[in-house]
Amino acid sequence: MQLLLVDDETSVVDTLADTIPWHQLGVTVVHKAYSGFEAIEILENAAVNIVITDIRMPGMSGLELIQTIRSKWKKTKCMLLSGYAEFSYAQKAIELNTLEYLIKPISDEELIEKLRKVITEVRREWEEVASYQKAMQAFRENLPLLREKMLLNVLSGKSRDWGRNFEHAGLLNINFKPELRFAVLLIRLEQRFNRFDDFDCSLMEYSVRNIAEELLSEHFSLWFCKDHYDYLVFLVGYNEQAIDGSAFAAEQKRLEKLSVQLQENVQFYLKGDISVVISRTGCFPEDAYLLYQDALLAIRNRIGNDSGMFLSLTGEPDSIVALKKLYEPPLLIHLLEAGRWEASFEKLAAIFEELDHSWQESQEHLQEVFFALSATFVYIAHRNGKRLMDLIGLHYGKLEEKRPFRTHAQLREWALNVIDEIKKQADDEKRDMHDLVVDEVKAFILQHLSEDVSLQTIADHVHLHPVYVSKIFKLITGENVSEYLYQLRMEKAAHLLKHTNDKIYEITFQLGYNNPPYFIKVFKKHYGLTPQEYRDGSG
Known part of the structure; x- marks a missing residue:
């Protein structure tokens, strides 16, 4: 809670600032201003919750100050402290929605009592902002965005434990149950669409999505998002009644037929080409990541720069795949850059858990992790204006060896030690920086x-x-x-x-x-x- 005292009489401001037990009231910062203009400057730079101001001040009166506050900082509460009990002032204060009109001289006890009421009102308003009703209204307004964000998490492999997310999915109107058979439908807009600016391109994407939903929603469960590559992605859930045999084959054929029709409709109505990839079939949610990656690989390797292509993937996916945890956001490089140390250690643990579980015998994947971690550590060192050798000391020697690590455990221990060293140096620098600031403040005050x-x-x-x-x-x-x-x-x-x-x-x-x-x-x-x-x- 921050409070601003405003009065052209410096003794009034200083007395209030030094004699009222602000911290007992929950006020953490007390700002002082000796004119309306100085008050405006403070309000521009600080999140002030309450303003106590005199009425008669040269340049800008207290009433003019409150009028400005009402227009620019609507949640800031105002109290008038004046030596004038004139009705016209009180009437104007009421019009400006001033919470309290106090007459000088006022005792500390009376001021504290009035302040408690205003502080209670500030807290009540912020609690209302954070209330369930407000949250639910915002939730409904942001429903499409929340649905997309959850699907992006599924596609990145973050939501494998769907049981914990199933209740949230229900709130988001997502009809995907565990073990539901599904496919990934990937759509890439091409040629003419790529010449549009961002706004027009968004309109085209919205139109393509609408055409797809119009064709598919009658027969399949759908869940949509736009991915990091600007592809339109649908999870297409098959009818639960078509479990296997001819019924399921018919569902697959229907999806292929409607996807081709989607291409034709886009070409006819929007005058542009799209390429469409239908992934292999899998079980939700555990296969979402692999099927999505499989569809992306097909776009890169089998379609490439061609346009207007259609692919329906069959058979088994490739047995060698890239490590997932290493590349899914948040990346280790970003966590270290932000100084999120606990999250960095958790990310490292997740990377090695996947390495141990899925690629125990693969030296190539071990090397992949080593090279990625090395690049991350070099970037962090250079980002902080240092050489990696100076930042991590003796641990740098491993980078100069031909084959530094033969086991996952060795690489894990080295990475943990390097991050510990980076954290230690960052903590020391932050502590030194904080001490430097405090020393500067003390020196300035003394001078x-x-x-x-x-x-x-x-x-x-x-x-x-x-x-x-x-x-x-x-x-x-x-x-x-x-x-x-x-x-x-x-x-x-x-x-x-x-x-x-x-x-x-x-x-x-x-x-x-x-x-x-x-x-x-x-x-x-x-x-x-x-x-x-x-x-x-x-x-």
Whole structure:
């Protein structure tokens, strides 16, 4: 929860920022602005939930500020804090949907009570956004996209345990049960279609899909997606009654006949060619990945650059296939690049589980994994501006051997050690970077203690977002930036009172406070004594 205080009287803003127990209210970041324009700048750069603003300010009034907030940040809640109890102000505040209209002076207790109500309202609204009804409405609106995403997972082999996904499939209106016999229908748009821009091409794809569904849906269960190669893919489920024999053969013939008709209709109505491949028959979902890969291979090897072709595959698929886990998303290279270490180790485990299970005796597949991992590690090193030799140290020696690994276990151990080394160096660099940021923040605060040091000013100095600076500082030091600044000011105040003859108002300005009564108030709250009482006691 982030809050913004706005008032042209700096003492009002500073007092509220330092004396209200914000963290107890659930407010993690308190921004300060001394004009409406400064407030707008903060709102542009931070996700502010609540704004407390004065009404009468030079340049932009509080009411004008709220009007801007209403138009640009509709979920930000506004509270007016004013020394004027005029009806016209209150009336305008109501028109702008301001939640609270508070009259100065106001006690801390009354302000906290009003804030609790506004914070409750903010949380209630966000809970409503995340409510079941909203989720279901969004679910229905995104149903086609969700159906496609689930099919892409099936085709990549991620949803073999269909029992766990069956309930979700029902919500998505997907009528594919375990063990259903099916084929993959692959459609490639060609020639004329390839000359269209993205928008027109999408319209053509939609038209081809509609023609296919019109022809096939009466006789088969259908499930559609567009794959990563821009092919249109249908899973075609056969009639459950046609289990085998002549009935099933008739179903296959029907599918072939309707697919040829699909080609003809596209040519006639859309004036373009498509190639169609019907895969071999398999059982859902375990055969989905292999049948899809088989159809892709047929497009590459048997159709190639020809157009308007039709293939119906029969017989057994090739016995040698590429490793699946190695190439299915998310790729190991992307997980390492994003610093997702736990997911990286899980991905590596999945790769070797497949290698152990399906290719125990295949040296070629062992080499395939080794080459892929090596390329990944080299990319990660270069991406971080390092040589791989420097990044992984002694583990680099294996890359220079003619035949570095003879067993899966040896390669697995080497890969785990390399990822551990990459993670260790990344963690060290991140820790060093965090420490550097905190050191810069502390140095800046010390150098500018006599000035009005805000979180935004500090963030601008280190060229980072204020929220990020706040989180990093809290992570490393255990305290907030504002708490650290406050503590430094109180310590310096105590030192100046003990060891100098500077007047109270002079010390006030040396500490970056603009208002001596405000300084006296926060000093007494911290030490239990006024500055003069503290000085007298020290003497």
